[in-house]
Amino acid sequence: MxxxxxxxxxxxxxxxxxxxxxxxxxxxxxxxxxxxxxxxxxxxHPVSLDQAVSDRGRMTLQEIISGPDETMPEKMVKKQLMKQEAKKLLKTLNKREEYILRLHFGLNGEPPRSCEEIGKLLKLSRERVRQINIIALSNLRQRSIEDNLVEFYVV
Missing domain, CATH: 1.10.10.10 (Winged helix-like DNA-binding domain superfamily/Winged helix DNA-binding domain)
Known part of the structure; x- marks a missing residue:
């Protein structure tokens, strides 16, 4: 045909x-x-992404058409480094704080959960989960600020 x-x-x-x-x-x-x-x-016929778009041949289709961020090597490396940094920071917390933050922000690959859902899961009140969440985030901020300051003072 x-x-x-x-x-x-x-x-x-x-x-x-x-x-x-x-x-x-x-x-x-x-x-x-x-x-x-x-x-x-x-x-x-398929079109090559390396095909020159302009007469001068400087720009290719790949440079014009952006793909998903996950496919760009720079973005992949940056995302991986951020995950490693987040894991390191979370390990500085106690187990309960770490677990609550992981559930709240969906860091275990699951959808993020509300304070009420986490409270039911851990048999805590919604307010207590919220308080632990705030304390944990505050601790993380303090540690990340301290880590950044240490980098400046190490000679």
């Missing part, structure tokens, strides 16, 4: 002096328009 459509397209292009419509190709081949459209769209 791809070959028939290509042949009909070439023939009609010569006759009409312009590219034919899907309808004209379908009439010539005596098939449905949807078939011509589907085959034409599926038989396109």
């Amino acid at each position: 791809v070959a028939k459509i290509a042949e009909a397209r070439n023939l009609l292009t010569r006759r009409l002096g312009r590219p034919p419509t899907y309808n004209e190709i379908a009439e010539m081949l005596n098939v449905q328009i949807s078939t011509v459209r589907l085959v034409s769209e599926r038989s396109r």
Whole structure:
């Protein structure tokens, strides 16, 4: 079918002096328009992301079209380093504070949970979970500030 459509397209292009419509190709081949459209769209050649876009050949499609952040090596490394840093910081807390923060922010790969949900899970009040959360975050801020200051004073 791809070959028939290509042949009909070439023939009609010569006759009409312009590219034919899907309808004209379908009439010539005596098939449905949807078939011509589907085959034409599926038989396109892939385009290389390294193909130059401009006449000067300096810019490629890959530079113009941005993919998801996860596929960019710089972003992947940055994300990995942030995870390692977060793990190190969480290890400075006591077990309960660490567990509550992991649940609250969804750091275990699960969706984040509310203070009320965490409270039911740990048999604590929502208010107590909120307090522990605040204390833990405060401790993390203090430790990260201390760590940053240590970097400046180490000679």
